[in-house]
Amino acid sequence: MGSCTAQIVLKRASSNRALLLYFAGNDVLKPGPVELAAQPRASPCQALGIRWASCLYFLKFPQSPLLTYVSILVNVVIESLALPGAGGFAFMALERDKHIAERALLTMDEAQLLALYRSMSLIRRFEEKTAEMYARGKITGFCHLYAGEEAVAVGAIAALYDKDYVVSTYREHGHCLAKGASPRVVMAELFGKATGISRGHGGSMHLFDANLRFMGGYAIVGGGLPLAAGLGLSILYKEEPEVVCCFFGDGALPQGAFHETLNLASLWKLPVVFICENNFYGMGTLVQNAICQEELYRFAEPYKMPGVRVDGMDVLDVYGAVTEAAARAREGDGPSLIEAVTYRFRGHSMSDPAEYRSRREERIWQERDPIKALRRKILHDRRATENQLNEIEAEVAAVIDDAVKFAEESPEPALEELGKHVYVEE
Amino acid sequence: MAQITYREALNQALREELERDERVFIMGEEVGYFGGAFKVTDGLLAIFGEKRVRDTPISELTIVGAGIGAAMGGLKPIVELMTINFGLLAMDQIVNNAAKIHYMFGGRAKVPLVIRAPQGGGHQLGAQHSQSLEAYFLHCPGIRVVLPATPADAKGLLKSCIRQDDPVIFLEHESLYGVKGEVPEEEYLVPLGRANVLRNGKDLTLISYSKCVYDSLAAADALENQGIDAEVIDLRSLNPLDMNTVLDSVRKTGKAIVIYEGWYTGGAGAEIVARIQEAAFDHLDAPVERVATLDTPMPYNAKLERAALPSPAKIIQVAEHML
Numbered sequence: 176m177g178s179c180t181a182q183i184v185l186k187r188a189s190s191n192r193a194l195l196l197y198f199a200g201n202d203v204l205k206p207g208p209v210e211l212a213a214q215p216r217a218s219p220c221q222a223l224g225i226r227w228a229s230c231l232y233f234l235k236f237p238q239s240p241l242l243t244y245v246s247i248l249v250n251v252v253i254e255s256l257a258l259p260g261a262g263g264f265a266f267m268a269l270e271r272d273k274h275i276a277e278r279a280l281l282t283m284d285e286a287q288l289l290a291l292y293r294s295m296s297l298i299r300r301f302e303e304k305t306a307e308m309y310a311r312g313k314i315t316g317f318c319h320l321y322a323g324e325e326a327v328a329v330g331a332i333a334a335l336y337d338k339d340y341v342v343s344t345y346r347e348h349g350h351c352l353a354k355g356a357s358p359r360v361v362m363a364e365l366f367g368k369a370t371g372i373s374r375g376h377g378g379s380m381h382l383f384d385a386n387l388r389f390m391g392g393y394a395i396v397g398g399g400l401p402l403a404a405g406l407g408l409s410i411l412y413k414e415e416p417e418v419v420c421c422f423f424g425d426g427a428l429p430q431g432a433f434h435e436t437l438n439l440a441s442l443w444k445l446p447v448v449f450i451c452e453n454n455f456y457g458m459g460t461l462v463q464n465a466i467c468q469e470e471l472y473r474f475a476e477p478y479k480m481p482g483v484r485v486d487g488m489d490v491l492d493v494y495g496a497v498t499e500a501a502a503r504a505r506e507g508d509g510p511s512l513i514e515a516v517t518y519r520f521r522g523h524s525m526s527d528p529a530e531y532r533s534r535r536e537e538r539i540w541q542e543r544d545p546i547k548a549l550r551r552k553i554l555h556d557r558r559a560t561e562n563q564l565n566e567i568e569a570e571v572a573a574v575i576d577d578a579v580k581f582a583e584e585s586p587e588p589a590l591e592e593l594g595k596h597v598y599v600e601e
Numbered sequence: 602m603a604q605i606t607y608r609e610a611l612n613q614a615l616r617e618e619l620e621r622d623e624r625v626f627i628m629g630e631e632v633g634y635f636g637g638a639f640k641v642t643d644g645l646l647a648i649f650g651e652k653r654v655r656d657t658p659i660s661e662l663t664i665v666g667a668g669i670g671a672a673m674g675g676l677k678p679i680v681e682l683m684t685i686n687f688g689l690l691a692m693d694q695i696v697n698n699a700a701k702i703h704y705m706f707g708g709r710a711k712v713p714l715v716i717r718a719p720q721g722g723g724h725q726l727g728a729q730h731s732q733s734l735e736a737y738f739l740h741c742p743g744i745r746v747v748l749p750a751t752p753a754d755a756k757g758l759l760k761s762c763i764r765q766d767d768p769v770i771f772l773e774h775e776s777l778y779g780v781k782g783e784v785p786e787e788e789y790l791v792p793l794g795r796a797n798v799l800r801n802g803k804d805l806t807l808i809s810y811s812k813c814v815y816d817s818l819a820a821a822d823a824l825e826n827q828g829i830d831a832e833v834i835d836l837r838s839l840n841p842l843d844m845n846t847v848l849d850s851v852r853k854t855g856k857a858i859v860i861y862e863g864w865y866t867g868g869a870g871a872e873i874v875a876r877i878q879e880a881a882f883d884h885l886d887a888p889v890e891r892v893a894t895l896d897t898p899m900p901y902n903a904k905l906e907r908a909a910l911p912s913p914a915k916i917i918q919v920a921e922h923m924l
């Protein structure tokens with residue numbers, strides 16, 4: 176027996192009835208009435224082998240008549256899975272008004288929607304090529320792919336201005352590209368070339384571009400959070416309007432740096448948006464085996480800042496939440512914590528076959544592929560044609576091919592580079 | 602020239618740099634309302650306000666990390682660690698971030714951060730409050746390690762550190778805050794990486810930094826009575842390390858003792874000894890010796906503590922044996 180997370184979206188039908196709109200990413204899957212007061216009789220859960228007990232959460236449908244849509248993320252027990260340590264199940268639920276995502280969808284113009292689509296596709300393609308180049312020995316060292324999590328970086332960074340800062344982790348190809356880095360210099364960095372974004376000194380885990388205000392990928396879990404606070408402090412100090420968006424994994428939450436930084440940021444009302452990418456695993460360790468409070472957004476509460484959980488597979492949901500949090504930070508109201516529930520499609524790093532999780536769990540999440548989801552949405556709402564989206568895919572593929580070519584043809588750093596850049600003043 | 606204390610000299614340096622450059626600010630535990638645990642920042646809050654002299658919670662890791670972030674955001678933070686013993690909680694940010702960022706981002710980022718911290722033993726503060734940890738930082742490329750001995754150097758070096766663009770660990774010895782010395786009235790800087798020959802001699806070179814400079818000077822005075830003419834060098838900083846001054850002296854005297862308050866094993870002095878023998882082996886008349894703190898945690902008992910630390914008597918003993 177094991178557990179995974181599924182998303183359930185309910186639409187309020189009356190005071191005690193709701194419509195099940197979708198489950199586990201299957202858009203509008205067998206919509207039908209759900210009795211709020213009773214255990215549901217039939218549901219798509221069965222098809223997925225999920226125990227009924229998990230659906231008890233329906234009873235907690237909030238009574239506020241203002242809520243019409245509710246997105247619930249539940250940690251459901253799947254009988255056929257054998258995940259380490261996942262005994263029983265804990266509801267990891269947050270009622271969050273899906274309106275925000277819906278509103279984002281409505282208020283964005285076509286160009287914006289397509290830009291999101293392009294950015295996510297670009298990252299996916301980049302990561303696919305990276306895996307390929309890694310397998311061919313062109314890229315070496317630690318390399319952590321972002322495939323599956325694209326909606327988080329793209330949704331969040333789309334909600335920022337160019338001059339806003341981003342601080343990231345070692346799983347940062349996506350954030351760096353979303354912030355506007357050319358795939359050429361990022362790929363060249365992965366190849367260790369002189370033309371790389373960090374001159375070949377950094378590698379996959381240490382991308383940086385001050386002009387783009389991409390303030391770096393850091394490989395010590397939790398190590399980037401204090402830097403984000405410091406950047407936030409520099410913004411306040413200079414009385415500038417920017418905000419800092421700080422990405423980190425679920426693995427950072429047990430770290431002292433997380434707690435110290437949230438305290439400091441809240442105490443000083445620093446303009447920082449903390450985005451926890453909860454992909455359920457820190458390497459092979461499940462969140463519930465690492466953190467006493469697995470509803471990660473709740474760590475906001477003791478630090479007196481807003482905390483929300485968003486669907487990290489829904490770029491618009493992330494976009495909406497970060498837009499709100501960034502506005503708040505910009506207005507001087509301080510930091511927020513956003514937990515984006517997401518999933519990495521690959522192992523922890525290139526050398527990890529992810530034996531600690533089932534292929535079935537992976538399939539469930541792959542059905543929630545954030546790029547496909549946006550594609551479905553765009554087509555469903557007729558915001559663009561299939562042709563347009565296909566063209567984007569083709570264009571992006573060409574850009575990535577060009578990046579690989581650029582990286583391949585770029586020179587290695589000269590040996591004299593070895594001792595350079597240790598100090599600004601030699 | 603005015604006679605002021607090491608503490609006052611540091612305070613002046615901070616005040617002048619805060620006045621000179623809007624980007625300079627101080628943060629740390631108790632730096633504001635309390636005036637600094639060792640009163641180095643005393644009075645600065647009243648002049649510059651909370652924005653420039655910022656009290657922080659007890660969160661060393663994050664104070665240093667935030668200093669790094671603020672430096673990357675274009676400011677010139679001076680972070681005070683209450684003592685270096687607590688700085689160990691910030692070791693990750695110092696070693697993995699401050700010292701690495703310029704290099705690992707290909708020279709495209711910089712961290713102009715000064716971390717000030719008192720250190721050293723001699724006050725019966727016990728094992729957790731009496732350490733001299735410069736070797737930990739010296740070991741790590743990418744971060745400057747500066748240890749002033751005199752009030753004039755304390756001021757001139759601190760100002761230089763604030764004006765340059767690399768991260769610095771600026772270690773002040775707790776026993777020196779009350780030490781008085783002449784400090785120029787006019788504006789001046791002491792450049793980094795230039796050792797200071799405090800006393801000329803032809804028989805023996807005593808190489809030290811921070812408080813041990815005073816032990817070396819006292820030893821040199823005593824040795825003079827025995828007809829031994831010792832040269833005394835204050836390194837001022839371990840990174841950058843001015844080996845030229847050291848080697849010039851050792852080539853002249855043929856004998857050297859390195860005196861430092863870190864532990865004997867793996868201390869900064871071991872590095873200097875190694876470099877002397879690498880570069881001046883043919884000029885040496887005797888093995889280069891070390892006088893350092895015994896390899897034990899610091900005892901509380903006064904007699905034992907004195908016995909653990911370097912002292913003029915120990916230097917004299919080694920020198921006599923050598924000559």
Ligand SMILES: Cc1ncc(C[n+]2csc(CCOP(=O)(O)OP(=O)(O)O)c2C)c(N)n1
Nearest residue numbers: 346394395396424425426427454456457458
């Ligand atoms: C301080 C520290 N401890 C351990 C590691 C080794 N490590 C690298 S990634 C990782 C898991 C982190 O997981 P998470 O924060 O959830 O990020 P994800 O990889 O899921 O994106 C661990 C333990 C590290 N890099 N830093």
Ligand SMILES: [Mg+2]
Nearest residue numbers: 424425456457
């Ligand atoms: Mg994780």
